Amino acid sequence: LYIGSFGYEPNVIYDENGNVVETGGRLKPDTNFSTMSESTIPSSYDARSKSLVTPVKNQGASSNCWVFATTSVLESNSIINGYTKLGATDFSEPHLAWFSVNTRSSDISDPNCGEGSSGDAYNLGGTARDVLAALARWAGVADGSKVSSNYPTTSSQLSKLPKYTDADRFNTSSGVIVRSMETCTTAEAVKQWIIDNGSITASYFHSTSSNYIKNGSNYTAYCYNESDYVGTNHMIAVVGWDDNFAASKFNSNKKPAGNGAWLCKNSWGSGWGNGSGYFWISYYDTSICDFIGFTTQPADKFDNNYTYNADECWNSIYGGKAKTIANVFTAKYSEKLSAISTYTLNPGVTVNAKIYKNVSLGEANNPTNGELMQSVTATLQNVG
Numbered sequence: 001l002y003i004g005s006f007g008y009e010p011n012v013i014y015d016e017n018g019n020v021v022e023t024g025g026r027l028k029p030d031t032n033f034s035t036m037s038e039s040t041i042p043s044s045y046d047a048r049s050k051s052l053v054t055p056v057k058n059q060g061a062s063s064n065c066w067v068f069a070t071t072s073v074l075e076s077n078s079i080i081n082g083y084t085k086l087g088a089t090d091f092s093e094p095h096l097a098w099f100s101v102n103t104r105s106s107d108i109s110d111p112n113c114g115e116g117s118s119g120d121a122y123n124l125g126g127t128a129r130d131v132l133a134a135l136a137r138w139a140g141v142a143d144g145s146k147v148s149s150n151y152p153t154t155s156s157q158l159s160k161l162p163k164y165t166d167a168d169r170f171n172t173s174s175g176v177i178v179r180s181m182e183t184c185t186t187a188e189a190v191k192q193w194i195i196d197n198g199s200i201t202a203s204y205f206h207s208t209s210s211n212y213i214k215n216g217s218n219y220t221a222y223c224y225n226e227s228d229y230v231g232t233n234h235m236i237a238v239v240g241w242d243d244n245f246a247a248s249k250f251n252s253n254k255k256p257a258g259n260g261a262w263l264c265k266n267s268w269g270s271g272w273g274n275g276s277g278y279f280w281i282s283y284y285d286t287s288i289c290d291f292i293g294f295t296t297q298p299a300d301k302f303d304n305n306y307t308y309n310a311d312e313c314w315n316s317i318y319g320g321k322a323k324t325i326a327n328v329f330t331a332k333y334s335e336k337l338s339a340i341s342t343y344t345l346n347p348g349v350t351v352n353a354k355i356y357k358n359v360s361l362g363e364a365n366n367p368t369n370g371e372l373m374q375s376v377t378a379t380l381q382n383v384g
Contacts, residue, residue: 056277060151068267076198092144
């Protein structure tokens with residue numbers, strides 16, 4: 001849990017003129033949970049029953065909920081793809097937290113040299129974008145089996161967590177690397193994503209007031225249904241849903257407008273939430289937003305990854321108007337280019353990618369002076 005200036009930053013979506021049209025990443029307001037089609041999506045689903053969810057961990061006194069939620073989603077996606085097995089899947093939260101915050105490298109040949117900011121990785125909050133910035137440059141995912149995934153419960157003990165060096169920056173010992181990060185904006189899309197990919201992250205406002213949370217005989221239910229949007233301060237992994245989860249199971253003074261809830265995996269230990277570590281968030285919670293999914297691919301799929309600081313790439317495309325951007329790299333040796341990647345802050349964006357070689361170093365700001373080798377057009381349906 002993290003509060004105030006270190007809170008989770010919601011996605012911002014722009015129109016074609018660069019104007020903000022949506023903030024908070026909430027599901028589209030026209031979603032009618034009571035009339036959703038069940039032709040392909042069941043009324044309830046629990047990824048745990050499919051052996052796709054790793055054990056609940058404990059972030060302790062840290063502010064790393066954003067890392068724990070993302071790591072859990074990465075673990076589930078690796079399992080559903082068959083890259084790893086449930087009992088042997090444990091990705092490192094400390095490693096991912098450290099290099100999501102400590103982006104600078106002392107290696108002058110590293111494009112991340114001197115970029116980003118260093119800080120206390122375990123006391124800082126963060127966002128899904130921070131995690132992606134680390135993963136896109138292959139700073140993880142590392143094997144966490146030799147590092148405790150349960151953090152100390154007191155702030156003074158956080159100093160005992162690892163302080164990594166550059167030598168461990170590009171550690172992908174888990175066997176997987178990130179493939180994509182995508183945002184779902186409708187309830188149907190969220191449900192389909194969970195079925196297809198294992199689970200998805202989400203952010204919500206967790207109030208310390210007991211008015212919003214109820215511990216039943218065998219469940220914990222939460223609903224923040226105030227009309228004023230307060231932002232978010234906690235990130236979790238959503239592993240299922242139940243359209244018929246009764247509104248009566250929530251606190252009577254904060255009863256939601258209808259039935260239905262998301263099944264959420266928390267990072268406050270297996271003893272939280274009636275001894276399971278899980279809880280239900282009402283479909284009608286007014287704070288839950290930013291349903292962001294991550295997918296994985298084998299770490300040995302590529303030999304080299306040429307990339308700049310991911311935050312810089314992301315920042316270069318802010319705004320809704322069409323832009324032309326470029327990266328220029330010097331190949332280490334004769335190689336075959338297997339894949340390229342980019343980012344979008346809007347859904348349904350068409351990307352025209354052109355690959356040039358033999359770019360004149362004296363004209364690196366105009367890479368089109370090289371020889372055009374390939375042109376590719378693709379439409380990115382989701383934000384991410």
